Amino acid sequence: MNTATTIDDALGASAATSPSAGFSPSATGSTSSPATASPAPAEASVTTTRIATPAMTPAPRKRSFKLSRKLRQRTLSAIAIVSMFALWELACIVFNISGLILPRPSAIFAVLLEKGPLLWPHAVQTLYTTVTGFAFGVLAGVVLGMIIGSSRFAYDVAYPLLVGFSSIPKVAVVPIFVVWFGAGTVPAILTSMVICTFPVVVNVATGLAHTEPELQDVLKVLGARKLDILWNVGLPHALPYLFASLKIAITLAFVGTVLAETVAANKGIGNVMIIASGNFDVPLVFAGLFILAAMGIMLYVVSSLVEQRVTGWAARGNEVAMG
Amino acid sequence: MNQPFIDLRDVTVRFGAADSETSTLALDRTDLRIDTGDFVALVGPSGCGKSTILKLIGGLLSPSSGGVIVDGREVGGPHRTRIGLAFQNPTMLPWLTVRENVMMPLKIVEPFRQHYRAKKKGEYAERADALLAQVGLTGMGDKRPWQLSGGMLQRASLCRALIHEPQLLLLDEPFGALDQFTREELWGTMQNLWMTQRPTVLLVTHDLREAAYLATRICVMSARPGRILEERNVEFPRPRSIQMSYAPECAELVQALRLRIAEARSDLSPRTPEPSVSLVSAEKEAA
Numbered sequence: 001m002n003t004a005t006t007i008d009d010a011l012g013a014s015a016a017t018s019p020s021a022g023f024s025p026s027a028t029g030s031t032s033s034p035a036t037a038s039p040a041p042a043e044a045s046v047t048t049t050r051i052a053t054p055a056m057t058p059a060p061r062k063r064s065f066k067l068s069r070k071l072r073q074r075t076l077s078a079i080a081i082v083s084m085f086a087l088w089e090l091a092c093i094v095f096n097i098s099g100l101i102l103p104r105p106s107a108i109f110a111v112l113l114e115k116g117p118l119l120w121p122h123a124v125q126t127l128y129t130t131v132t133g134f135a136f137g138v139l140a141g142v143v144l145g146m147i148i149g150s151s152r153f154a155y156d157v158a159y160p161l162l163v164g165f166s167s168i169p170k171v172a173v174v175p176i177f178v179v180w181f182g183a184g185t186v187p188a189i190l191t192s193m194v195i196c197t198f199p200v201v202v203n204v205a206t207g208l209a210h211t212e213p214e215l216q217d218v219l220k221v222l223g224a225r226k227l228d229i230l231w232n233v234g235l236p237h238a239l240p241y242l243f244a245s246l247k248i249a250i251t252l253a254f255v256g257t258v259l260a261e262t263v264a265a266n267k268g269i270g271n272v273m274i275i276a277s278g279n280f281d282v283p284l285v286f287a288g289l290f291i292l293a294a295m296g297i298m299l300y301v302v303s304s305l306v307e308q309r310v311t312g313w314a315a316r317g318n319e320v321a322m323g
Numbered sequence: 324m325n326q327p328f329i330d331l332r333d334v335t336v337r338f339g340a341a342d343s344e345t346s347t348l349a350l351d352r353t354d355l356r357i358d359t360g361d362f363v364a365l366v367g368p369s370g371c372g373k374s375t376i377l378k379l380i381g382g383l384l385s386p387s388s389g390g391v392i393v394d395g396r397e398v399g400g401p402h403r404t405r406i407g408l409a410f411q412n413p414t415m416l417p418w419l420t421v422r423e424n425v426m427m428p429l430k431i432v433e434p435f436r437q438h439y440r441a442k443k444k445g446e447y448a449e450r451a452d453a454l455l456a457q458v459g460l461t462g463m464g465d466k467r468p469w470q471l472s473g474g475m476l477q478r479a480s481l482c483r484a485l486i487h488e489p490q491l492l493l494l495d496e497p498f499g500a501l502d503q504f505t506r507e508e509l510w511g512t513m514q515n516l517w518m519t520q521r522p523t524v525l526l527v528t529h530d531l532r533e534a535a536y537l538a539t540r541i542c543v544m545s546a547r548p549g550r551i552l553e554e555r556n557v558e559f560p561r562p563r564s565i566q567m568s569y570a571p572e573c574a575e576l577v578q579a580l581r582l583r584i585a586e587a588r589s590d591l592s593p594r595t596p597e598p599s600v601s602l603v604s605a606e607k608e609a610a
Contacts, residue, residue, distance in 0.1 A: 214414045218483075221381040221408040221493065222431045232430065236418045313418045313467065 103283040108290060111283040119272065123291050126257055126269040129185055130299070133192025134253040138246065141197040145204025149238070150230055155205065166198035170256060174263045183264035192256030196249035203245035207238025243307035250299045254292060326395060328491070328523050329357040329380055334389035336375050349375045351548035352389070357540075359490075362517055362524040364534035364541045366580060368588045372549030373527040377493050380525060381406055394490065405432060407484030407492045407522070411499040413476035415468035421479050422464035425451040428487040435487060454482040457519075458512050474505035478512065485516055492517075494526045498533065507565050510536050514562055531577045531584075535559075536568045543580060545587045553583055 085105045091097070092104040099107060112119070144162070147154050170191055177187035211234050219229050261270025269288045276284035334353045339346030349372045357363050365373045378384040379391050382398045391398040407428070415424045429435040429447050439447070452464050458478040468476060477497060484492055497513075498506045514537060517524060528534055534541045535557055543553040557576065559567060567573060 212412075212414060214410050214412055215416070217378075217381070217383055218408050218410070218414060219427075219431060220383055221406045222428050222487070223403075223433075224431045228431055232427070233416065236416065239418075311418075313469075 100280060100282050103286055107283050108286045111287045112290065115284065115287065119269075119287065119291065122267060122269050122272050123295065125185075125267045126254075126261065126292070127295055129188045129261075129268060130192055130250075130253045130257045130295075133189040133256060134196055134250055134299075136189070137193040137196035137253060138200050138249060140193065141200025141245070141249070142204055142242065144197070145201040145238075145242075146208065146230070146235075148201065149205035149208030150226070150234060155209075162198065162201060170195045171259060171263070174260050177260070178264045183266065185265070185267075188257050188260035188265055188268065188270075191260040192253040195256035195259075196253040199245040199248045199252065200242065203241040204238050207241030208234045211237045240307075240311045243303070243311055246303045246307070247300060250303050251296055254296050254299075258292060327356040328359040328361070328394060329355070329525070330390075330392040331355040331376070331379065332390045332392070334379065334386045334391060336372070336379065336384065337387045348548035350379075350386075351550055353550050355542065355551055357523060357525065359523055360521050362526070362537060362539045364526045364528055364538035365544060366528060366531060366534050366541060366584065367544030367549065367552075368546045368584055369529070371544045371546050371587070373544060374495055375549070377495050377525060377527050380491070381408060381493050404491055405487055405489040407487065407489035409477075409480045409484040409492075409494050409497045411496040413468075413473075413480035415476055415479060415483075417468055419468075420464060421455070421460070421466050421468060421471065422448060422451045424468065425455065425464075425479060425482045425486055427483060432487045451482065451486060454486055455479065457516065458482055474501050474509065477501060477505075477509060481509075481513065481516065485520060485522070488520060489522050492522045492524045494524065494528075496528055497526075499529065506530075506533070507568075510568075511565070513537060518561065531580045532568050532573070534580070535573050535576050536563055536565075541580065543583045543587070552587060555580070 088102075089104050089106060092102060144158070148158050148162070149155070173194060174187060174191055177190045181187055181190070208230075215233050216229055219233060224232075257268070258270035258273075261268035262274045265271045269291055273285050273288040276282075276288065331353055334350055335348070336350040337346055337348050353372075353376070355376065365376060367373055375384065379386055380393060380398065385399055394404045396403050415421070416427070419427075426443065426447050429443075429450075430439050435447070448464075452461075455461065455464055455478075458481060460475060460478055460482075463471065463475065463479070468479070471479065477500075481497065484494075498509050501509065510533060517537075524537075526534070526537060538557050541555045541557060542551050543555075544550065545552045555576070559573065
């Protein structure tokens with residue numbers, strides 16, 4: 001009951017503020033329940049700062065409210081997505097834009113459906129390349145980050161090198177990989193690996209370097225070895241930093257893969273897109289874009305789910321103590 | 324037994340290169356002897372090198388000259404004495420439960436270390452729980468550190484410092500960040516723990532009543548560069564109570580210590596002309 005009214009008023013609110021009020025499927029919802037809509041937003045503004053921390057809701061009343069808040073957020077973002085497509089479609093029709101320049105979303109979805117079986121292996125190839133490159137990149141990043149972060153000397157020596165290396169545009173690296181390994185999957189994996197290593201290195205090193213010295217002292221006094229401190233204090237402390245970088249790295253890995261695929265590959269979404277654009281098959285290019293976006297979101301969600309599981313303590317760490 | 328447990332001989336600690344202008348002399352030819360089972364409190368003006376002494380003994384810092392001997396062995400070599408350490412900041416690891424935090428030393432220190440995997444769910448956990456119960460944290464073992472208040476965390480931190488039954492306990496203002504009532508309560512807890520385990524304790528503190536309540540001996544340090552000015556035995560009977568810490572004898576002791584430290588503080592400016600001080604005097608001269 002509670003959730004139902006808040007969804008309604010969420011929809012209503014968005015319909016009222018959205019410039020494309022006519023598109024919202026529930027514009028009627030806002031007018032049907034004006035009385036219930038007014039108190040909810042006021043309460044919402046009070047609790048907005050608390051929603052992110054699940055352990056902070058002692059009263060069950062607040063809990064149910066938080067749920068509806070989440071639902072409201074989801075509904076709003078779903079509406080945003082749908083209305084973006086609707087606007088796009090409408091703009092194409094109203095301004096009579098040629099399908100060669102900006103195909104309508106409906107046309108793109110039609111292509112996706114029609115050529116789905118054909119595109120599928122390419123999507124799998126891109127996903128495989130990205131995930132492999134990402135895995136290697138993260139592994140390399142964690143190892144390098146651990147070395148750099150746990151030794152002042154290694155930091156001083158390696159950091160300038162690393163910065164220099166990471167500031168090379170990765171497009172420029174692809175031809176070198178092609179010369180070394182030939183066109184195909186390997187250069188793509190390497191490109192995505194190289195591109196996603198840097199943020200991981202920097203974050204892991206930062207996480208290790210920012211470990212409280214007092215914490216280390218407590219272990220040092222016990223006679224802990226350097227490896228003990230790294231394992232028991234440094235690495236867990238660096239985990240939230242690592243996961244923050246994973247979310248960046250996974251999207252970068254896609255960039256690397258598609259980059260390499262467009263330059264030198266015979267498979268993969270990047271390759272499909274470059275061929276399609278050569279044939280002026282613009283809807284297919286956009287279909288490729290959609291597939292990339294979908295896969296990117298998917299992997300992002302996966303990595304943030306893993307993050308929540310592994311480092312949930314970090315999100316609650318800055319909460320107020322009970323006494 | 325005739326040899327002291329801790330023996331600082333002629334210890335000098337200098338931060339920065341000896342001849343550079345920015346170097347500070349933290350300790351100047353300090354001597355300190357602590358016998359086995361003693362509870363020694365180090366008091367003195369802030370910045371006088373109390374924590375430096377603690378770090379020297381813990382092996383976290385090496386002296387520029389002189390010797391630090393703990394349990395008959397020079398500090399700095401391969402490890403040796405079992406030491407527990409607690410700071411003003413409880414420094415609990417947020418990703419572990421309170422019990423796991425308390426058990427941390429068992430994971431590091433031999434001979435517990437080799438049995439840690441086998442016993443962490445059984446014997447060691449019981450031991451942690453027993454210790455937690457002793458400081459009044461019954462049933463808090465499964466909580467996460469952020470769910471505890473500052474005083475509770477400090478209790479847990481004391482448990483962590485004591486779980487491996489250290490021969491030596493180093494406390495760097497462990498009660499400094501707590502309110503008056505919690506602090507006095509924890510003094511009682513600390514006294515209790517000391518009387519059951521009888522480790523040698525070195526307590527660095529600003530609180531003179533705390534020193535009088537807990538210590539068997541109080542060492543007063545001079546302003547930087549630090550040196551032990553005076554040592555006083557505290558002979559109140561144990562267990563001591565909070566009422567005792569307000570009794571006239573105790574007040575007298577605290578007053579005497581306070582005067583001594585005030586004296587040490589007033590020595591501060593002529594002995595170490597800080598840059599800001601000399602600037603002010605230069606201005607005065609100019610005027």
